[in-house]
Amino acid sequence: MSTPPPPRHLGFIGLGIMGQPMATNLMSAGHRLTVWNRTPSKANALVERGATLADSPADVAAAQPEVIFLNVTNTPDVEAILFGDQGLAAKASPGLIVVDHSTINPVETQRFAQRLQDDHQITFLDAPVSGGDIGAQNGTLSIMVGGDESVFNQVRPLLEVLGKNVTYAGPSGMGQACKACSQLAVSGALLGVVEALALAKKMGLDSSTMIDVVSSGAGGSWQLANLGPKITAGDHAPGFFIDYLRKDLAIAADTAQQRDLPLALLELAERLFAEASQDGAGQLGTQAIARLYEKHGGFTFAKSQSAKS
Amino acid sequence: MSTPPPPRHLGFIGLGIMGQPMATNLMSAGHRLTVWNRTPSKANALVERGATLADSPADVAAAQPEVIFLNVTNTPDVEAILFGDQGLAAKASPGLIVVDHSTINPVETQRFAQRLQDDHQITFLDAPVSGGDIGAQNGTLSIMVGGDESVFNQVRPLLEVLGKNVTYAGPSGMGQACKACSQLAVSGALLGVVEALALAKKMGLDSSTMIDVVSSGAGGSWQLANLGPKITAGDHAPGFFIDYLRKDLAIAADTAQQRDLPLALLELAERLFAEASQDGAGQLGTQAIARLYEKHGGFTFAKSQSAKS
Numbered sequence: 001m002s003t004p005p006p007p008r009h010l011g012f013i014g015l016g017i018m019g020q021p022m023a024t025n026l027m028s029a030g031h032r033l034t035v036w037n038r039t040p041s042k043a044n045a046l047v048e049r050g051a052t053l054a055d056s057p058a059d060v061a062a063a064q065p066e067v068i069f070l071n072v073t074n075t076p077d078v079e080a081i082l083f084g085d086q087g088l089a090a091k092a093s094p095g096l097i098v099v100d101h102s103t104i105n106p107v108e109t110q111r112f113a114q115r116l117q118d119d120h121q122i123t124f125l126d127a128p129v130s131g132g133d134i135g136a137q138n139g140t141l142s143i144m145v146g147g148d149e150s151v152f153n154q155v156r157p158l159l160e161v162l163g164k165n166v167t168y169a170g171p172s173g174m175g176q177a178c179k180a181c182s183q184l185a186v187s188g189a190l191l192g193v194v195e196a197l198a199l200a201k202k203m204g205l206d207s208s209t210m211i212d213v214v215s216s217g218a219g220g221s222w223q224l225a226n227l228g229p230k231i232t233a234g235d236h237a238p239g240f241f242i243d244y245l246r247k248d249l250a251i252a253a254d255t256a257q258q259r260d261l262p263l264a265l266l267e268l269a270e271r272l273f274a275e276a277s278q279d280g281a282g283q284l285g286t287q288a289i290a291r292l293y294e295k296h297g298g299f300t301f302a303k304s305q306s307a308k309s
Numbered sequence: 310m311s312t313p314p315p316p317r318h319l320g321f322i323g324l325g326i327m328g329q330p331m332a333t334n335l336m337s338a339g340h341r342l343t344v345w346n347r348t349p350s351k352a353n354a355l356v357e358r359g360a361t362l363a364d365s366p367a368d369v370a371a372a373q374p375e376v377i378f379l380n381v382t383n384t385p386d387v388e389a390i391l392f393g394d395q396g397l398a399a400k401a402s403p404g405l406i407v408v409d410h411s412t413i414n415p416v417e418t419q420r421f422a423q424r425l426q427d428d429h430q431i432t433f434l435d436a437p438v439s440g441g442d443i444g445a446q447n448g449t450l451s452i453m454v455g456g457d458e459s460v461f462n463q464v465r466p467l468l469e470v471l472g473k474n475v476t477y478a479g480p481s482g483m484g485q486a487c488k489a490c491s492q493l494a495v496s497g498a499l500l501g502v503v504e505a506l507a508l509a510k511k512m513g514l515d516s517s518t519m520i521d522v523v524s525s526g527a528g529g530s531w532q533l534a535n536l537g538p539k540i541t542a543g544d545h546a547p548g549f550f551i552d553y554l555r556k557d558l559a560i561a562a563d564t565a566q567q568r569d570l571p572l573a574l575l576e577l578a579e580r581l582f583a584e585a586s587q588d589g590a591g592q593l594g595t596q597a598i599a600r601l602y603e604k605h606g607g608f609t610f611a612k613s614q615s616a617k618s
Contacts, residue, residue: 106512130526144522167522170515177512181505181519185528188504191574192497196490199561202568203415203486206479210490213453213476217439218549219494221530240527252508259511262607264581265500268573298571 007031010158011060011068012051013081013088014102015042018129019071021136022101022162026069027051029161034063056086064093067155071101074247075108082112082124094121097151099159101143103128105251106176107258113147113172123151126175129163130182132240140164144182146175180252186286187249187269189223194290196224197231198298207232227287236281236288243282246273272299316340319467320369320377321360322390322397323411324351327438328380330445331410331471335378336360338470343372365395373402376464380410383556384417391421391433403430406460408468410452412437414560415485416567422456422481432460435484438472439491441549449473453491455483489561495595496558496578498532503599505533506540507607516541536596545590545597552591555582581608 007030012023015037023046027033033051035043036059043053054060060068068088072078078100082089088098098116100109106126113124125147135141141163145152152168159166169178196219200210211228214220230236249270256263272289279295281288293299316339321332324346332355336342342360344352345368352362363369369377377397381387387409391398397407407425409418415435422433434456444450450472454461461477468475478487505528509519520537523529539545558579565572581598588604590597602608 142522142526165522165525167518169518169522170513173512174514174518177509177514178519178522180512181509181514182523182526182528184505184508185498185501185523185530185533188501189494189498189528189530189532192494192501195497195572195574196493198570198572199493199565199568200486200490202570203482203489203564204479205483205486205490209476209478209483210487213451213474213478213487214491214494216474217451217491218531218535219491219498221494221498221532222527223498223530224494226527255512256508256607259508260606261507261511262609263504263507264577264608265504265574267609268577272573297569298565299573300571300576 008067008158009034009063009065011035011063011065013037013057013060013068013070014072015046016071016073017133018101018136020045021133022069022071023051024049025139025161026158031158034060034065036060057081057084057088058086058091061088061090061092061096067097067099067158069099069101073102075104078102078104078112079108082116089116089120089122092120092122096122097125097155098122099125099127099155101127101129103179103248103251104176106173106180106255109146109176110173123148124172125152125155126173127159128175128179130179131163135163143167144169144175144178146170146177147172176251177255179248180255183245183248183252184263184266186223187245188265189221190227190286190289191265191269191272192219193221193224193228194231194293197228197290198293227285230285230287231290236284236291238283238285240286241283242273242276242286242288245286246270246277246282249273317376317467318343318372318374320344320372320374322346322366322369322377322379323381324355325380325382326442327410327445329354330442331378331380332360333358334448334470335467340467343369343374345369366390366393366397367395367400370397370399370401370405376406376408376467378408378410382411384413387411387413387421388417391425398425398429398431401429401431405431406434406464407431408434408436408464410436410438412488412557412560413485415482415489415564418455418485419482432457433481434461434464435482436468437484437488439488440472444472452476453478453484453487455479455485455487456481485560486564488557489564492554492557492561493572493575495532496554497574498530499536499595499598500574500578500581501528502530502533502537503540503602506537506599507602536594539594539596540599545593545600547592547594549595550592551582551585551595551597554595555579555586555591558582
């Protein structure tokens with residue numbers, strides 16, 4: 001951890017469930033904020049604390065903050081905020097740094113970064129996060145950052161206000177690539193846990209015993225230790241929504257396809273979570289995929305393939 | 310850990326890569342052994358240390374040890390050792406305890422236990438292990454035990470000579486069920502790691518960075534932490550053979566099928582590891598599944614299905 005950074009003027013665009021607490025933490029650390037959100041009312045709490053509400057992303061840039069943070073939902077959102085009619089590039093001064101905390105496509109990220117650098121002398125860092133709204137509130141997010149390393153080092157003290165594990169992942173796009181890889185590891189481990197628990201139940205094996213034994217060995221994972229007990233208890237409350245995981249897996253799938261890399265587990269995970277979403281579980285936690293296995297009495301390739309059509 | 314058990318007369322059947330060091334550890338703890346192995350020469354080292362070599366499983370039983378341990382390869386092996394012409398049931402005295410460290414089918418295990426109890430007054434505990442030959446040598450295996458709990462408590466001090474984590478998993482078959490569940494969790498996590506590393510490589514993301522970042526979050530697993538670096542280094546040396554995992558997955562699949570439970574991830578894992586084995590990787594470590602992804606430039610459902618036929 002570095003010494004606290006001197007107060008700066010910062011921009012923050014996207015004040016949703018993640019962005020709002022992140023912006024709040026930056027203000028609590030003493031920084032001055034100019035903010036924008038598609039639904040302006042979500043800025044109220046920040047404005048009451050002294051933030052300036054801008055009329056557009058372009059107006060955030062026109063206020064000349066040193067760094068603008070973004071946290072929105074998907075790739076087209078980021079593109080519009082950067083390059084739209086009222087996008088920030090329209091009124092940004094050369095030398096601006098943009099830090100994108102959204103989870104979006106790594107290849108598109110690289111294009112955005114190149115275009116911002118070439119046409120506007122703006123440095124773009126991709127900095128997706130994990131750790132959920134709780135991590136955003138507590139400033140304990142994991143942040144994986146792609147882009148110019150010297151600029152990363154420059155903004156690192158600000159990122160350390162937002163997160164606990166702040167890692168430089170490599171050139172532009174590598175933060176997003178890292179996030180996509182993480183969701184692949186998450187999905188594989190989770191599906192393994194779900195099928196292990198389904199088999200345990202069918203066999204009459206006590207789930208807690210199985211979780212304890214398997215956790216202590218080569219089958220151990222964060223997913224097993226944290227979501228295994230929730231599945232056993234029928235607790236489907238979201239840590240992370242199934243629909244958010246689906247969005248992230250779609251990014252991983254698009255990226256893999258752009259690189260001509262078929263991935264069978266990823267395909268399977270997409271199909272299963274799509275079916276769970278169609279079944280009404282999209283706003284439940286990822287562990288609710290177990291509910292689908294129970295409902296259908298398991299899953300086969302054939303079933304998951306028919307589910308896609 | 311209990312106080313050291315008093316010396317006993319024990320039987321040990323199956324002196325392979327696992328059984329031999331396990332039997333040795335029991336002798337080192339002061340117990341007297343009567344042993345049998347299909348290939349008698351594998352008993353030489355134990356006989357030199359004072360073990361008695363029997364002519365058959367029946368002869369092991371005839372020597373009247375208090376407990377007979379088994380560690381062989383598959384379900385028919387166990388069945389023959391128990392119930393064959395020269396099987397131990399033929400000459401066992403009522404009250405014998407048989408502890409089966411083999412990894413075999415949980416449902417068959419329950420049938421064996423019932424038959425031994427009903428026809429021979431023999432108590433059968435299923436006690437599959439994990440931790441590999443190193444764990445067997447060092448007495449640090451994980452042992453998950455199904456069967457009569459009071460008999461488990463009786464033999465627990467002996468099991469603690471063999472392993473570090475000795476857990477009672479429930480009634481007969483639950484040790485084997487636990488092992489099957491473990492291999493499902495292992496397979497899901499491993500396939501997630503393999504696909505994450507394949508995507509990282511295609512994207513130009515540094516593997517070690519990805520492993521570090523993902524390990525610290527919800528994608529973390531034993532497989533990622535331990536096999537991720539080996540995959541990155543191209544180190545395919547076996548901790549656990551692909552062909553052994555295939556055998557265990559076949560047991561899980563048979564068990565699931567016996568309980569009418571289709572499991573899509575398990576199906577996928579079986580197909581991928583079968584293809585790896587056909588590709589000559591059966592005697593490599595499970596992490597060598599990554600080699601197959603590299604060779605074929607990834608994997609699709611379609612490819613893995615054609616591989617099955």
